Amino acid sequence: MTDARLPGADEATFIAAVRSGDTTRFARITERHRRELQVHCYRMLANYEDAQDMTQETFLRAWNKRASFKGHAALRTWLYRIATNACLDFLEKRNDRTPVPSELADVGSEVLYLQPYPDRMLPEDPQESVVARETVELAFIVAVQHLPPRQRAVFILRDVLGWPASKAADALELTVASVTSALQRARVTMREQLPARRLDWRSPATHELSNDERAVVKSYIDTHERNDLDGLMALLRDDLRFVMLPEAGTSVITAKDAVDGWVSGGLFQPGYDDWRCITTTVNRMPAAVLYLRTPNDPEYRLFNIAVLHIVDGKVAELTGFDATDKPWLDLPATL
Numbered sequence: 045m046t047d048a049r050l051p052g053a054d055e056a057t058f059i060a061a062v063r064s065g066d067t068t069r070f071a072r073i074t075e076r077h078r079r080e081l082q083v084h085c086y087r088m089l090a091n092y093e094d095a096q097d098m099t100q101e102t103f104l105r106a107w108n109k110r111a112s113f114k115g116h117a118a119l120r121t122w123l124y125r126i127a128t129n130a131c132l133d134f135l136e137k138r139n140d141r142t143p144v145p146s147e148l149a150d151v152g153s154e155v156l157y158l159q160p161y162p163d164r165m166l167p168e169d170p171q172e173s174v175v176a177r178e179t180v181e182l183a184f185i186v187a188v189q190h191l192p193p194r195q196r197a198v199f200i201l202r203d204v205l206g207w208p209a210s211k212a213a214d215a216l217e218l219t220v221a222s223v224t225s226a227l228q229r230a231r232v233t234m235r236e237q238l239p240a241r242r243l244d245w246r247s248p249a250t251h252e253l254s255n256d257e258r259a260v261v262k263s264y265i266d267t268h269e270r271n272d273l274d275g276l277m278a279l280l281r282d283d284l285r286f287v288m289l290p291e292a293g294t295s296v297i298t299a300k301d302a303v304d305g306w307v308s309g310g311l312f313q314p315g316y317d318d319w320r321c322i323t324t325t326v327n328r329m330p331a332a333v334l335y336l337r338t339p340n341d342p343e344y345r346l347f348n349i350a351v352l353h354i355v356d357g358k359v360a361e362l363t364g365f366d367a368t369d370k371p372w373l374d375l376p377a378t379l
Contacts, residue, residue, distance in 0.1 A: 187237035
């Protein structure tokens with residue numbers, strides 16, 4: 045997102061609301077930016093609930109700082125600046141918002157606080173709000189978490205939102221030289237963290253699931269509902285990357301290890317073999333929502349969400365989220 049247009053009617057209306065002290069009018073104007081600001085906070089924090097909180101904090105800070113807005117920059121730019129610094133303040137206070145070392149050397153580290161982002165909460169105009177698929181996919185969000193907070197902010201402002209170095213420097217109270225250096229370091233880290241098969245995050249984005257993706261997620265659901273382990277195994281790439289969140293130490297890097305782990309944990313065994321599933325999309329990725337019915341229970345209960353990254357008709361990455369008692373996606377608790 046570039047913000048090249050001159051301040052106009054939106055800014056004038058906002059200034060009028062500030063001068064009049066009209067809280068309702070102020071809220072109505074800022075609310076239009078809620079979804080894109082929330083995605084911005086999510087990229088910074090990788091956690092849907094934290095992103096909601098920091099978006100609300102952004103609006104509170106905007107109200108408290110309302111007299112400082114003079115209309116010299118666009119309202120959107122001003123709000124993004126506040127949101128970025130709210131996230132940085134949050135990260136400074138939290139020592140549990142960094143990746144932790146994985147038990148497997150090949151995996152590197154795990155982001156245990158990662159949460160899925162429901163597509164229904166993405167901005168309605170992805171072209172305007174820069175919700176490129178590649179920059180909300182889970183692999184990208186995880187990679188960003190490996191950047192130090194201020195470097196992370198520089199990277200998102202410059203390479204995701206497309207801000208010029210001078211604007212990013214002003215927002216973060218840094219020099220242009222510091223921003224340029226931070227961006228160079230961030231790009232190196234991102235290339236190291238993203239799987240080689242990932243698209244360039246600055247390439248043109250697609251927003252619709254492909255036919256391959258739709259077919260694979262349907263087959264994934266069918267194999268669960270038939271309790272068909274062989275069929276499930278056939279859908280997975282041999283070099284599958286799997287993690288189950290928020291549990292530590294669940295990362296595996298082969299399909300066989302993943303399936304063996306599921307079976308040894310009791311899945312697909314008596315008592316854990318009666319599934320019903322529905323499809324959804326999160327982070328602009330296909331996902332299967334799994335419901336399990338245990339013996340003597342008349343209902344299927346929400347169990348987990350499996351987010352699939354599909355390459356050449358097979359599941360290359362599978363991120364599972366414990367969905368019991370989780371309100372993130374407004375999913376029905378039972379079927």
